[in-house]
Amino acid sequence: MARVDPALAAARAAVRAELGDLAWSGELSPGGLVLVACSGGADSLALAAATAREAPRVGRSVRSVGFAVRVGAVVVDHGMQAGSDAVAATAAARCRELGLDPVLVRSVRVDVGPGAGGPEGGARDARYAALDAAAEETGAAAVLLGHTLDDQAESVLLGLARGSGARSLAGMPRRRGPYRRPFLGLRRAQTEAVCAAVGVDYWTDPTNLLPADGGGAAPARTRVRGAVVPALEDALGPGVVEALARTADQLRDDADALDALADDLLAAATAAPGGDELVLEIETLAVAPPAVRRRALRSAALAVGCAAGATTARHVDALDALVVSWRGQGPVHLPGDARGARACGRLYLRPTVPRAARPATPQPQPRSLEE
Incomplete structure (x- = not known):
C-alpha cells in the first residue's frame, strides 16, 4: 500500500470537513461550485490541490448517495509589484493543471492612501471586492481562503502590538458569509509539504521575507513572521503559535456577543x-x-x-x-x-x-x- 503523506491527509481532512458542512447546511448542492482564492503561494495552492481531490466525493461523507461538486479558482492581481501579472498567470496555470475550472484572473486597482488603511488595507479591500464579484458572477456557494494557524497567530500578535480590542485579537473567523478558512488548524510548513507531495511549485512573495542583510524596511507582518514568532518560540518553547490561535478562538466568542x-x-x-x-x-x-x-x-x-x-x-x-x-x-x-x-x-x-x-x-x- 502506498504511503499517504501526512500533510496531504491533514489538508484533505480539513477541506472534507468544510465541504461536508456546506453540504449538510444545504448551501452546497450536487454539481455546485466552490471557488479557491489562489495567490500562487504554498497555502492557496495546497488548498486548491486538496479541494480538487475532495470535490468528487463530498456526498460520500454527508449522505448515503454521494455527489460531486465543482471547484474553480480566483486569482487576484493587485498590480503592486513588477511582474505581478506573470505571477497571476502562473498561479492560474497551476490551478488549471490541478483540475480547477473555471479559473478567473482579476486585475484590481489598489487605493494606497491613508483613508483606505494604507497599502495593506487597500489591497485587502480590492481583493475582497474582486472575490465578492467573482462569487456572484459564477454563483459559487463559497470562497475558500488559505489562511493557516501561523497567519492566525501573527494576526493576534499584530493586534496586541497596535493595542487593539477583542475583535482584532480574535483574529480571522473560520467562516463569515461565503468565506471559509479550512486551513486555520494547519501550520504553514504543512501546506509547503502538501505542495511537495502533489508536485506543484509555489511562488514565494518577496514581501514575506526579511531582508537578508537585516536592513531595509519590511511589512509589519513579515517582521512578526520572520523575527517575533521565532523569538517567542525560542524563549517560551514550542506551542506558542497554537496558544495564540486558541486565544483568538476564545476572544471571538466574546467579541461576537x-x-x-x-x-x-x-x-x-x-x-x-x-x-x-x-x-x-x-x-x-x-x-x-x-x-x-x-x-x-x-x-x-x-x-x-x-x-x-x-x-x-x-x-x-x-x-x-x-x-x-x-x-x-x-x-x-x-x-x-x-x-x-x-x-x-x-x-x-x-x-x-x-x-x-x-x-x-x-x-x-x-x-x-x-x-
Missing part, C-alpha cells in the same frame, strides 16, 4: 434613519456599557463611509468623548473627511460626500486588518 449588543444599541440610539447623516441620541448612548457603546460608535463611523482599516481607536475615543466627556469641543475629524459633532443632545455623523454622489462600486464588508 459584544458586537450583537452594539448592533442593538446603535438601532435603539438612531434618531433619524436615512439621509446622508446618521443622528444618534446621546442619552441612549451614554447609559450603555463602554465596551458596547464604543463598538456602536465605530459601526456608526463605518456606516457613514469611514474605511474600516483607517478607523482607529483614536477616532472612536474622540467620538466617545462627545458622548460622555462633553466640554463643548468641536467636531471630530474621521477618515474620508467625515465628521462627528454634538448638538442639542444628539450626535451627528456626516460624510463629506453625500451617499447619493458616491460612485456605485462594490463595498467590501468591514473587516479587521488581518482578514
Whole structure:
C-alpha cells in the first residue's frame, strides 16, 4: 500500500470537513461550485490541490448517495509589484493543471492612501471586492481562503502590538458569509509539504521575507513572521503559535456577543434613519456599557463611509468623548473627511460626500486588518 503523506491527509481532512458542512447546511448542492482564492503561494495552492481531490466525493461523507461538486479558482492581481501579472498567470496555470475550472484572473486597482488603511488595507479591500464579484458572477456557494494557524497567530500578535480590542485579537473567523478558512488548524510548513507531495511549485512573495542583510524596511507582518514568532518560540518553547490561535478562538466568542449588543444599541440610539447623516441620541448612548457603546460608535463611523482599516481607536475615543466627556469641543475629524459633532443632545455623523454622489462600486464588508 502506498504511503499517504501526512500533510496531504491533514489538508484533505480539513477541506472534507468544510465541504461536508456546506453540504449538510444545504448551501452546497450536487454539481455546485466552490471557488479557491489562489495567490500562487504554498497555502492557496495546497488548498486548491486538496479541494480538487475532495470535490468528487463530498456526498460520500454527508449522505448515503454521494455527489460531486465543482471547484474553480480566483486569482487576484493587485498590480503592486513588477511582474505581478506573470505571477497571476502562473498561479492560474497551476490551478488549471490541478483540475480547477473555471479559473478567473482579476486585475484590481489598489487605493494606497491613508483613508483606505494604507497599502495593506487597500489591497485587502480590492481583493475582497474582486472575490465578492467573482462569487456572484459564477454563483459559487463559497470562497475558500488559505489562511493557516501561523497567519492566525501573527494576526493576534499584530493586534496586541497596535493595542487593539477583542475583535482584532480574535483574529480571522473560520467562516463569515461565503468565506471559509479550512486551513486555520494547519501550520504553514504543512501546506509547503502538501505542495511537495502533489508536485506543484509555489511562488514565494518577496514581501514575506526579511531582508537578508537585516536592513531595509519590511511589512509589519513579515517582521512578526520572520523575527517575533521565532523569538517567542525560542524563549517560551514550542506551542506558542497554537496558544495564540486558541486565544483568538476564545476572544471571538466574546467579541461576537459584544458586537450583537452594539448592533442593538446603535438601532435603539438612531434618531433619524436615512439621509446622508446618521443622528444618534446621546442619552441612549451614554447609559450603555463602554465596551458596547464604543463598538456602536465605530459601526456608526463605518456606516457613514469611514474605511474600516483607517478607523482607529483614536477616532472612536474622540467620538466617545462627545458622548460622555462633553466640554463643548468641536467636531471630530474621521477618515474620508467625515465628521462627528454634538448638538442639542444628539450626535451627528456626516460624510463629506453625500451617499447619493458616491460612485456605485462594490463595498467590501468591514473587516479587521488581518482578514
